[in-house]
Amino acid sequence: MAHIGIVGGGLMGCATALNLMERGHSVTILERDAGGLPASVGNAGILAVPEIDPLARVDMLLSVPKWLLDPLGPLTLRWQDLPALTPWLVRLLLSARPGKVAEGRAALLTLMKTAEADHAHLGALAGISGHIRDTGALTVFDSTAARDKAFAHETENAKLLGCNVEKLDAEEARRRVPALQGAFAGAVFNDGYKTFEYPLTLLRRLQAALRERATLLDATVSSVAQAESGIVVRTEGGREFTFDKLAITSGVWSRRFVADLGLKVLLETERGYNTTFMNPSTTLEMPVFFSEHGFVATPFENALRIGGAVELASPEAPANYRRAAAMRRKMRRYVPDLQEEGGTEWMGRRPSTPDSLPVISLHPRDPRIAFAFGHGHVGLTLSATTGRHVARLLSGETDAALAPFSIARFQ
Numbered sequence: 001m002a003h004i005g006i007v008g009g010g011l012m013g014c015a016t017a018l019n020l021m022e023r024g025h026s027v028t029i030l031e032r033d034a035g036g037l038p039a040s041v042g043n044a045g046i047l048a049v050p051e052i053d054p055l056a057r058v059d060m061l062l063s064v065p066k067w068l069l070d071p072l073g074p075l076t077l078r079w080q081d082l083p084a085l086t087p088w089l090v091r092l093l094l095s096a097r098p099g100k101v102a103e104g105r106a107a108l109l110t111l112m113k114t115a116e117a118d119h120a121h122l123g124a125l126a127g128i129s130g131h132i133r134d135t136g137a138l139t140v141f142d143s144t145a146a147r148d149k150a151f152a153h154e155t156e157n158a159k160l161l162g163c164n165v166e167k168l169d170a171e172e173a174r175r176r177v178p179a180l181q182g183a184f185a186g187a188v189f190n191d192g193y194k195t196f197e198y199p200l201t202l203l204r205r206l207q208a209a210l211r212e213r214a215t216l217l218d219a220t221v222s223s224v225a226q227a228e229s230g231i232v233v234r235t236e237g238g239r240e241f242t243f244d245k246l247a248i249t250s251g252v253w254s255r256r257f258v259a260d261l262g263l264k265v266l267l268e269t270e271r272g273y274n275t276t277f278m279n280p281s282t283t284l285e286m287p288v289f290f291s292e293h294g295f296v297a298t299p300f301e302n303a304l305r306i307g308g309a310v311e312l313a314s315p316e317a318p319a320n321y322r323r324a325a326a327m328r329r330k331m332r333r334y335v336p337d338l339q340e341e342g343g344t345e346w347m348g349r350r351p352s353t354p355d356s357l358p359v360i361s362l363h364p365r366d367p368r369i370a371f372a373f374g375h376g377h378v379g380l381t382l383s384a385t386t387g388r389h390v391a392r393l394l395s396g397e398t399d400a401a402l403a404p405f406s407i408a409r410f411q
């Protein structure tokens, strides 16, 4: 059994750690801000198993010019960051070729098929149960043409996943979610979506389980290096650790460690914004997607979270919270009773690859090192599955089904 270091204690780090410990390894997690609010905490809280479509597709690219015209719309680009983003954007365009999309879809389907069972297992490892609610989700549309197109596509995906999709008129959608009093043309209900109790609670409970049984250190990792004796990790505080093996699970910040280890990756942030109302005056019976506007509203036990959108920008660029306000404003068209005051705004960084496939991979030349990052929009959904696979890889198992997620595709 090995002593394994893990850089980053978000969802990927925690899920990897618990799965490694199940296999008898000892684990040290280095996390620079264990009380912080990374993507793993502020996400929309949805187990999004039906989302098997890569982002880069011809239909998506055709919508880009229209979206970019609205500075607070579903997709924005921070133009001063364009030079740094260009290699990622070029690869995104190449990933939209139909053959690539089909390959990406098949690969994501493989991961999604076990996502729910993997979360049940991860919960059991941490002593958590009943944390995923069987809600389904509704997507509302401004035109019946858009609703019908989405229904046809979701039905096709549902056949692969074994879930059910219904086409609803506005009246039936309103019967299921009465707060939707504004005007819209119709909706699609998909029972393949589920809702986590609350993302912050989930991460804190995973971290608490690790504090009890492993070492979770408050430390900012400054560099990693390969040595004959092991993998050497140095921290900003001047400490040095040598591990038998190492997993890099630091979200978008993983890219500096990939470079330390002599490899390349295209990893950028799709930043997202939201507002959370605690003890909200509006109740939704299930998550409601406003996909034509690029955001979603998720009801939790004592909270309502409204947000989404994609802002392509450098990770450290200042936040523009007018995006969070714009989504609240848009939601009032559909839910006129949505409160104006009292919400907490947040910005988070989705670590994203241009082909929408996460990196779940060993180092091609050093099997002591694993990578788990780049899950973009579906990192909560795929965290438990990723943790299970990384633990298998670091325990010496191989799996041809993981080939599409190899970091080798960027070398």
Ligand SMILES: Cc1cc2nc3c(=O)[nH]c(=O)nc-3n(C[C@H](O)[C@H](O)[C@H](O)COP(=O)(O)OP(=O)(O)OC[C@H]3O[C@@H](n4cnc5c(N)ncnc54)[C@H](O)[C@@H]3O)c2cc1C
Pocket: 007, 008, 009, 010, 011, 012, 013, 030, 031, 032, 033, 036, 038, 039, 040, 041, 042, 043, 044, 045, 046, 047, 048, 219, 220, 221, 222, 249, 250, 251, 252, 253, 254, 270, 271, 272, 273, 274, 307, 308, 347, 348, 349, 350, 351, 372, 373, 374, 375, 376, 377, 378, 379, 380, 381, 382
């Ligand atoms: C607005 C929004 C909504 C979303 N909604 C959903 C959803 O409903 N469903 C879904 O499946 N996914 C959703 N996601 C995506 C999901 O949240 C992310 O893909 C996922 O949380 C990524 O987890 P991670 O552990 O890879 O990264 P992170 O959560 O970013 O964690 C990385 C960790 O590494 C630590 N770290 C970084 N550098 C260092 C260092 N040098 N030393 C030590 N530690 C370091 C950071 O502090 C952080 O804790 C959403 C994301 C956003 C932004």
